[in-house]
Amino acid sequence: DSGVTQTPKHLITATGQRVTLRCSPRSGDLSVYWYQQSLDQGLQFLIQYYNGEERAKGNILERFSAQQFPDLHSELNLSSLELGDSALYFCASSVDGSPPLHFGNGTRLTVT
Amino acid sequence: GESVGLHLPTLSVQEGDNSIINCAYSNSASDYFIWYKQESGKGPQFIIDIRSNMDKRQGQRVTVLLNKTVKHLSLQIAATQPGDSAVYFCAEDYGGSNYKLTFGKGTLLTVNP
Numbered sequence: 154d155s156g157v158t159q160t161p162k163h164l165i166t167a168t169g170q171r172v173t174l175r176c177s178p179r180s181g182d183l184s185v186y187w188y189q190q191s192l193d194q195g196l197q198f199l200i201q202y203y204n205g206e207e208r209a210k211g212n213i214l215e216r217f218s219a220q221q222f223p224d225l226h227s228e229l230n231l232s233s234l235e236l237g238d239s240a241l242y243f244c245a246s247s248v249d250g251s252p253p254l255h256f257g258n259g260t261r262l263t264v265t
Numbered sequence: 266g267e268s269v270g271l272h273l274p275t276l277s278v279q280e281g282d283n284s285i286i287n288c289a290y291s292n293s294a295s296d297y298f299i300w301y302k303q304e305s306g307k308g309p310q311f312i313i314d315i316r317s318n319m320d321k322r323q324g325q326r327v328t329v330l331l332n333k334t335v336k337h338l339s340l341q342i343a344a345t346q347p348g349d350s351a352v353y354f355c356a357e358d359y360g361g362s363n364y365k366l367t368f369g370k371g372t373l374l375t376v377n378p
Binding site for chain 1: 297299301306307308309310311314354356358366367368369370371
């Protein structure tokens with residue numbers, strides 16, 4: 154168990170809808186990362202937060218947004234969902250933005 | 266090697282044999298490398314990492330080798346066990362203050378009892 158908690162484990166929703174994925178980092182970790190894992194693209198970095206502030210952005214669509222709250226948990230918001238957004242979404246955390254990253258078990262999103 | 270979609274490179278070994286999983290990385294400026302193991306239904310699990318000022322690092326039953334000349338990374342697993350069956354990813358990062366890791370496509374290791 155990595156200590157990173159993600160909810161929900163599974164999410165099924167329709168195109169055009171909006172969902173929120175939640176992540177609690179390991180105790181003491183200040184930095185949170187979001188990754189998307191799909192069959193054709195592998196693990197893709199989306200965004201990183203450090204102590205509540207955005208630190209780095211990757212291949213995150215404008216329809217997606219995230220934030221890290223004062224208690225250090227993070228949420229990833231996905232809106233105007235498309236079929237192609239179906240994927241596993243992983244959260245990872247690290248102590249201070251330094252490696253290694255520790256991953257949660259992901260949220261499986263299915264868009265129908 | 267690299268692959269796309271469902272066609273992951275695969276490695277099948279017998280229990281007790283040594284396994285070697287290879288990875289070609291893309292950025293000559295990368296200075297940090299890491300191996301993860303992902304079992305079905307779980308997130309990637311940290312195995313071992315190495316910085317570019319080293320060419321070898323050992324852990325428990327695992328060794329990572331780094332060849333910067335040819336941008337190649339390998340993971341050696343000694344006395345492979347059925348519980349080692351998983352997809353193995355290498356990842357690289359080219360430093361700065363943000364370690365966001367660029368992942369390879371993964372290799373599926375199957376250990377036959």
